[in-house]
Amino acid sequence: MRNSLALHRLHAPKTQQRSKFGVVPPWVIVMYNSVFFNNCVHHPNEKKKEVDKFCIDCLQSFCSHCLPSHAFHKHIKIRRYIYSDVINRQDLCELFNCSGIQTYLTKKAKVLFLKQRTQSHQQQSSSRDYKCSICGKTLQDNTSLYCSIACKVLNIYRDEEIFVGLPLTKKPRLRQTRKGVPLRSPMF
Secondary structure, X not given: OHHHHHHHOOOOOHHHHHHHHHHOOHHHHHHHHOOOOOEOOOOOOOOOOEOOEEEOOOOEEEOHHHXXXXXXXXXXXXXXXXXXXXXXXXXXXXXXXXXXXXXXXXXXXXXXXXXXXXXXXXOOOOOOOEEOOOOOOEEOOOOOOEOOHHHHHHHHOOOOXXXXXXXXXXXXXXXXXXXXXXXXXXXX
């Protein structure tokens, strides 16, 4: 993955390469594309074999039994919240600029969503609603611009034609109909 990012950046100017590369480290994109909470391939017969950590130095996900081989590396623990992958904000702020991303409170810990949040049902919107600048997900406060880490990365790379491996999922616009007015009058 590191090589593919470098290949796509060959055509960008040198100043642009350094500025974008400095803002978004390559391990963020690799972490986004990783699959978590599956069984570890190296420890199929062990208990607690779920892959729930990501090594920043090796650019790979691993389980708690693989931890001794990554003991001196920087790594992040991935947690589950509402069937989504989340990261403790305090752990990630040391490695990545988390400003503008909506924080959520889970078990007295502030967390950030790794991937874009999905709209589970049609939400009633009002003029005071705050929305994610990328996917339009409703946010809780006006200090946040993005609902997840993926949305922030997509916003940074929005104007470029560089493939970063993050799919942009925009919610479809629904045609608004007038309430209470039938589409067709009955024939009497």
